[in-house]
Amino acid sequence: xxxxxxxxxxxxxxxxxxxxxxxxxxxxxxxxxxxxxxxxxxxxxxxxxxxxxxxxxxxxxxxxxxxxxxxxxxxxxxxxxxxxxxxxxxxxxxxxxxxxxxxxxxxxxxxxxx
Amino acid sequence: xxxxxxxxxxxxxxxxxxxxxxxxxxxxxxxxxxxxxxxxxxxxxxxxxxxxxxxxxxxxxxxxxxxxxxxxxxxxxxxxxxxxxxxxxxxxxxxxxxxxxxxxxxxxxxxxx
Numbered sequence: 321x322x323x324x325x326x327x328x329x330x331x332x333x334x335x336x337x338x339x340x341x342x343x344x345x346x347x348x349x350x351x352x353x354x355x356x357x358x359x360x361x362x363x364x365x366x367x368x369x370x371x372x373x374x375x376x377x378x379x380x381x382x383x384x385x386x387x388x389x390x391x392x393x394x395x396x397x398x399x400x401x402x403x404x405x406x407x408x409x410x411x412x413x414x415x416x417x418x419x420x421x422x423x424x425x426x427x428x429x430x431x432x433x434x
Numbered sequence: 435x436x437x438x439x440x441x442x443x444x445x446x447x448x449x450x451x452x453x454x455x456x457x458x459x460x461x462x463x464x465x466x467x468x469x470x471x472x473x474x475x476x477x478x479x480x481x482x483x484x485x486x487x488x489x490x491x492x493x494x495x496x497x498x499x500x501x502x503x504x505x506x507x508x509x510x511x512x513x514x515x516x517x518x519x520x521x522x523x524x525x526x527x528x529x530x531x532x533x534x535x536x537x538x539x540x541x542x543x544x545x546x547x
Contacts, residue, residue, distance in 0.1 A: 354535060365538070
């Protein structure tokens, strides 16, 4: 069985400061992990993915995430937040035996203040 | 260069009046998915097509049906919409199953009056 826990439902940061979104997962098999972003009234956009290659994954728009198996974590970071980063972020897990079905976390709402 | 297209973007229907939402893709992907997303919630998978093979989630109401006439198009039919069916409906595609990332369309916001 697989599950995802996003540890913060809301995160507020000032423009230009670092962003940290925390995600823990539970998986019986070797998982693939994803971060998606959703701006208001838009679809989901893939930020980055981990599929058992390098543990530090770089994505679009300056985001990166580190896979830590010992901690079962896949936290998302960005060194400097922009106003355009204000959105909902979903941590997602998919197991090799689950035909690719995605298990979504509850989401983290990011607010960026000037 | 839109890859997953959903029409319409906004749909208003009356209680009990059938409605169809449309999704098309230019990626030639084998798998197409329909998700329901209610306000401030994560997307919930309704069903998916692996090529022509239809796969329904166990908890998807019978009120929801889907058709995939060809590789590029997939439709979501809601036979008798209730007020609780008001939501964002997201279509997604993936090249194949088994951990390939999914590409999402912009969604259709359904309002039921």
